[in-house]
Amino acid sequence: MSTVTKSGRRVYSSLKDLTDGGQADLAKTFQNLASLLEDAGFDVAIEYQIGDGTTYRTFVVRAANGTSAVHAESAPDARLRVFMAEATWNEIASGATSPADAFCDGRMRVIGDTDLGVRMLKHLAGTPGRIGIC
Numbered sequence: 001m002s003t004v005t006k007s008g009r010r011v012y013s014s015l016k017d018l019t020d021g022g023q024a025d026l027a028k029t030f031q032n033l034a035s036l037l038e039d040a041g042f043d044v045a046i047e048y049q050i051g052d053g054t055t056y057r058t059f060v061v062r063a064a065n066g067t068s069a070v071h072a073e074s075a076p077d078a079r080l081r082v083f084m085a086e087a088t089w090n091e092i093a094s095g096a097t098s099p100a101d102a103f104c105d106g107r108m109r110v111i112g113d114t115d116l117g118v119r120m121l122k123h124l125a126g127t128p129g130r131i132g133i134c
Contacts, residue, residue, distance in 0.1 A: 012100035034068035047078035
């Protein structure tokens with residue numbers, strides 16, 4: 001069952017805070033994300049392309065066998081690729097915006113294994129609410 005606001009909009013689950021209370025820089029938020037995936041049982045590479053208006057920065061989060069790492073180069077073996085502006089990532093990483101809301105609002109694009117994305121969100125959820133969009 002999903003949660004719905006008084007205005008009729010669904011409430012989607014946000015991530016746990018990846019910003020260390022607003023102190024973490026962009027790269028550190030991805031390191032925090034990777035650390036949270038270590039105990040989740042994933043064996044995966046996820047590529048994030050974060051734009052600043054003129055260029056994109058690449059962050060590849062790898063998690064496998066209880067370990068994780070973040071790399072700055074593209075990953076041909078990435079099962080999921082996520083594209084968004086840095087401002088959108090900052091909102092998601094702080095828990096202010098849910099990934100599903102960013103996606104539904106057209107502020108995030110996803111290519112690849114979306115079922116993997118939903119499983120990750122279930123593990124990373126920091127608030128109650130709906131995980132999947134459909």
